[in-house]
Amino acid sequence: METGPDLPVGECEFHDLMSDLGAWPPDIPDAPVALAVSGGADSMALAFLARRWRRNVVAFVVDHALRPESAIEARLTVERLAAMDVPARLLTLAPFPKGRLQERARQARFEALEAACVEAGCLDLLVAHHAGDQDETVWMRSLRASGPLGLSGIQRSAVRGRIRLLRPLLTLAPSRLRLTLQAAGLPWIEDPSNVNRRFERVRWRQDLTLQQRRDVQTLNLTAREESQSREAELAENLASHAVWHPEGWAFLEQAGMNEETLSALIRLVSGKAYRPAREAMRLLLDKGCGTLSGVQLQPAGRFGNGVILVREERALAAPIAARKGCVWDGRWRLLTHDIPADSVIGPLGDAVHGLDLRRLGIPSAAARCLPAVWQEGRLILWPRIGYMSGEADFVWASAVPVTGENQLTT
Ligand SMILES: Nc1ncnc2c1ncn2[C@@H]1O[C@H](COP(=O)(O)OP(=O)(O)OP(=O)(O)O)[C@@H](O)[C@H]1O
Numbered sequence: 422m423e424t425g426p427d428l429p430v431g432e433c434e435f436h437d438l439m440s441d442l443g444a445w446p447p448d449i450p451d452a453p454v455a456l457a458v459s460g461g462a463d464s465m466a467l468a469f470l471a472r473r474w475r476r477n478v479v480a481f482v483v484d485h486a487l488r489p490e491s492a493i494e495a496r497l498t499v500e501r502l503a504a505m506d507v508p509a510r511l512l513t514l515a516p517f518p519k520g521r522l523q524e525r526a527r528q529a530r531f532e533a534l535e536a537a538c539v540e541a542g543c544l545d546l547l548v549a550h551h552a553g554d555q556d557e558t559v560w561m562r563s564l565r566a567s568g569p570l571g572l573s574g575i576q577r578s579a580v581r582g583r584i585r586l587l588r589p590l591l592t593l594a595p596s597r598l599r600l601t602l603q604a605a606g607l608p609w610i611e612d613p614s615n616v617n618r619r620f621e622r623v624r625w626r627q628d629l630t631l632q633q634r635r636d637v638q639t640l641n642l643t644a645r646e647e648s649q650s651r652e653a654e655l656a657e658n659l660a661s662h663a664v665w666h667p668e669g670w671a672f673l674e675q676a677g678m679n680e681e682t683l684s685a686l687i688r689l690v691s692g693k694a695y696r697p698a699r700e701a702m703r704l705l706l707d708k709g710c711g712t713l714s715g716v717q718l719q720p721a722g723r724f725g726n727g728v729i730l731v732r733e734e735r736a737l738a739a740p741i742a743a744r745k746g747c748v749w750d751g752r753w754r755l756l757t758h759d760i761p762a763d764s765v766i767g768p769l770g771d772a773v774h775g776l777d778l779r780r781l782g783i784p785s786a787a788a789r790c791l792p793a794v795w796q797e798g799r800l801i802l803w804p805r806i807g808y809m810s811g812e813a814d815f816v817w818a819s820a821v822p823v824t825g826e827n828q829l830t831t
Pocket residue numbers: 457458459460461462463464465481482483484485530547548549550612615
């Protein structure tokens with residue numbers, strides 16, 4: 422976090438922060454930049470600054486519908502944004518199942534924001550994490566003995582699903598965001614959970630001393646340097662020794678086998694957002710084959726001198742109702758229109774016996790986990806993926822790219 426004088430964030434300063442994030446396409450109505458705005462001070466300041474930086478922005482306000490007053494607050498935020506000349510859309514979430522509420526709410530919020538961005542033609546979504554959030558995150562991860570990747574903290578830029586998440590305020594102290602709004606005479610909503618000490622983050626927010634914040638910033642800087650060089654090594658190793666196949670499996674040459682590469686490929690093939698635990702990863706590497714995180718590692722056999730990584734059939738998600746745009750098993754998005762009602766997306770499974778897998782060059786275990794459209798237990802649409810000429814278009818839709826998480830230096 423900066424230690425300079427507490428001043429409102431200026432227009433030029435914000436311009437520079439946005440330029441640091443890369444080149445921006447023209448400021449045209451067809452490609453607005455999206456803003457995630459909760460109505461709190463941080464994201465309202467983001468909206469204020471972003472609108473002065475660019476004409477064409479669009480804000481999305483998510484109502485989680487978890488508290489009785491949330492609908493009123495969300496509408497108020499939409500009105501406040503409109504008064505700032507920021508067009509805003511309200512996204513109200515459907516009720517979600519009980520348990521792991523915070524995690525589920527975050528996931529559902531992201532899915533709604535991503536879908537809204539795609540619909541509005543936005544490639545980039547700005548969120549309002551700031552330097553305080555970064556300190557607390559890194560501090561909590563250090564308490565859990567995270568490695569360099571964890572300690573490198575919240576990323577300033579990250580590809581998530583179909584959009585890029587950008588955090589232009591990540592180096593700014595939250596006090597400066599409030600000052601920015603105060604100087605402009607703009608209101609915001611105080612969320613009571615932001616001061617509820619039941620949450621670990623809130624306790625650290627209130628209790629971290631200045632010295633602890635400084636220490637954690639140093640830790641963060643070192644970790645980021647280290648993960649950037651690891652990331653470069655990983656990219657090089659992948660480029661030299663790994664092959665990604667569009668049917669959702671990977672080949673890794675023996676010469677490229679190491680913990681970092683395997684762990685990145687396992688995350689990719691599993692479709693999950695997180696890498697496997699380090700200890701389990703090491704055990705798997707020692708054994709050279711086995712299953713981890715819903716991925717099966719096996720000798721490559723006819724595919725070459727190395728291993729292949731395929732999705733583990735037993736770990737597949739249950740079938741889901743087939744609708745255009747939906748994602749099954751965290752990996753495959755269905756793009757086809759005109760899907761019969763009451764059909765589901767599920768694995769090809771035994772139906773692979775109807776395929777010439779040798780000619781297609783797909784391991785049987787990988788083919789069994791490919792998506793297909795089923796109706797009353799009958800396969801009605803084969804997948805059209807890679808070299809397979811089926812009728813249903815599926816595209817790979819895992820949440821996180823295999824590498825490139827630390828592509829920006831901050
Ligand atoms: N309900 C929401 N609608 C839209 N965007 C949201 C919502 N909640 C959070 N965000 C976005 O995600 C970022 C991080 O979320 P987090 O929960 O840490 O923020 P917050 O404390 O709830 O809100 P704020 O950052 O606005 O004070 C926010 O800065 C905002 O950009």
